[in-house]
Amino acid sequence: MATILDSVDQRTQLVGENRLELLIFQLHSAQLFAINVFKVKEVVKLPKLNVLPGSHPNISGIANIRGASIPVIDLRQAIGMRSTEHEGECNIIITEYNRTVQAFLVGQVMNIVNLTWRDIQPPPKQVGKNNYLTAITKLNRDGVDRLVSIIDVEKVLAEIVDYDIQISDDVLDNAIVNHFHGRKILIVDDSSTARAQIRDTLSQLGLEVIEASDGLKALNLLKSWCDQGKSINDEILMMFTDAEMPEMDGYRLTHEIRNDPRMRDLHIALNTSLSGSFNEAMVEKVGCDRFISKFQPDLLVEVAQDRLRSVLQSR
Incomplete structure (x- = not known):
C-alpha cells in the first residue's frame, strides 16, 4: 500500500x-x-x-x-x-x-x-x-x-487537541502594541477553524480582521479596492494566507498579487499546516514575505509586530 x-x-x-x-x-x-x-x-x-x-x-x-x-x-x-x-x-x-x-x-x-x-x-x-x-x-x-x-x-x-490562543507576555512589544488599534489584516483560509485561530489571536491586539475563504475571493477583494483607487497598504496592514484552498491556492494568489503593480508590495505571510523545507522554497519562489506553520499564536503576533514595526519606521 x-x-x-x-x-x-x-x-x-x-x-x-x-x-x-x-x-x-x-x-x-x-x-x-x-x-x-x-x-x-x-x-x-x-x-x-x-x-x-x-x-x-x-x-x-x-x-x-x-x-x-x-x-x-x-x-x-x-x-x-x-x-x-x-x-x-x-x-x-x-x-x-x-x-x-x-x-x-x-x-x-x-x-x-x-x-x-x-x-x-x-x-x-x-x-x-x-x-x-x-x-x-x-x-x-x-x-x-x-x-x-x-x-x-x-x-x-x-476537537481533539485544544489549540491555545493565549499570547505570551514576553512576546508583546509594548512600545508599538497600541498602534495596532484601527488597523486591519486579511486572513485567507478555507478552514473556518484556522481562520478562527488567527482571528481570535490577533484580535487581542486590537486588529480588525477581514476574512476570505479562498484565494480567488481574496484576489477579487483586493482588486476591487484597487479599482476604487484605494491603496492596499492603507486598507490592510498585511495578509495571512493558507497554501491549499479551493479555486485558487495561496501560492497562485501571491503570484497574482506580485504581478499587479497596484498591490505588489502587500506584505504576505503564508500560514499553513504544510511544513518543511519544501514550503520555504515555495515561499521564496512565489514571493511571500514569511512562512509560518499553523497554530502558533506567539509567532503570529511576532510576524504582525515585525510588519507594524516596519511600517512605523518607514514614516
Missing part, C-alpha cells in the same frame, strides 16, 4: 501551478473522501493498536510504526458518521499537520488523482457551519460522476 505514495516527493512542482493531488479513500461506505497528498507521509494496513485509557473517544489507539508511537484517529467517528466497528478493509493514513504526526483510520484507499484548484469547490452553504468539509469535487468513475468530500482535518484535530 505504501507504494501508492512512492512518487509524492517528485510531485511538488504541482504547487504554485494552482494544482493539487488528492488521496481518495472510503470510510466503510460508498462515499468518497479525500485529503491532500502533501499532508500524507505513508499509507499502511491497520496494525495492532494499543488502547490508552482516558484518551479522547475519537482516538482508536496508538500504533507503533518503525519505533514511532503514532495516535490513530477514527476518521469516520470523528466526522460524525455512525461507527462500523472497523468492518471490512482497514488502513491508516499517516499524516503530518502543524508539526505533528498522526494517523487516520479509514477503509479502502482508492488512488491519487491530479486536479486543478479550479475543480475544487466550497461545500454548499446548505450543509451548515458544523460540517467537516473544506471543499468538494467530482470524479468520473465508469462514466458516472461521483462526489468527493475533502475533509477539514484541522477541524478534526482541533
Whole structure:
C-alpha cells in the first residue's frame, strides 16, 4: 500500500501551478473522501493498536510504526458518521499537520488523482457551519460522476487537541502594541477553524480582521479596492494566507498579487499546516514575505509586530 505514495516527493512542482493531488479513500461506505497528498507521509494496513485509557473517544489507539508511537484517529467517528466497528478493509493514513504526526483510520484507499484548484469547490452553504468539509469535487468513475468530500482535518484535530490562543507576555512589544488599534489584516483560509485561530489571536491586539475563504475571493477583494483607487497598504496592514484552498491556492494568489503593480508590495505571510523545507522554497519562489506553520499564536503576533514595526519606521 505504501507504494501508492512512492512518487509524492517528485510531485511538488504541482504547487504554485494552482494544482493539487488528492488521496481518495472510503470510510466503510460508498462515499468518497479525500485529503491532500502533501499532508500524507505513508499509507499502511491497520496494525495492532494499543488502547490508552482516558484518551479522547475519537482516538482508536496508538500504533507503533518503525519505533514511532503514532495516535490513530477514527476518521469516520470523528466526522460524525455512525461507527462500523472497523468492518471490512482497514488502513491508516499517516499524516503530518502543524508539526505533528498522526494517523487516520479509514477503509479502502482508492488512488491519487491530479486536479486543478479550479475543480475544487466550497461545500454548499446548505450543509451548515458544523460540517467537516473544506471543499468538494467530482470524479468520473465508469462514466458516472461521483462526489468527493475533502475533509477539514484541522477541524478534526482541533476537537481533539485544544489549540491555545493565549499570547505570551514576553512576546508583546509594548512600545508599538497600541498602534495596532484601527488597523486591519486579511486572513485567507478555507478552514473556518484556522481562520478562527488567527482571528481570535490577533484580535487581542486590537486588529480588525477581514476574512476570505479562498484565494480567488481574496484576489477579487483586493482588486476591487484597487479599482476604487484605494491603496492596499492603507486598507490592510498585511495578509495571512493558507497554501491549499479551493479555486485558487495561496501560492497562485501571491503570484497574482506580485504581478499587479497596484498591490505588489502587500506584505504576505503564508500560514499553513504544510511544513518543511519544501514550503520555504515555495515561499521564496512565489514571493511571500514569511512562512509560518499553523497554530502558533506567539509567532503570529511576532510576524504582525515585525510588519507594524516596519511600517512605523518607514514614516
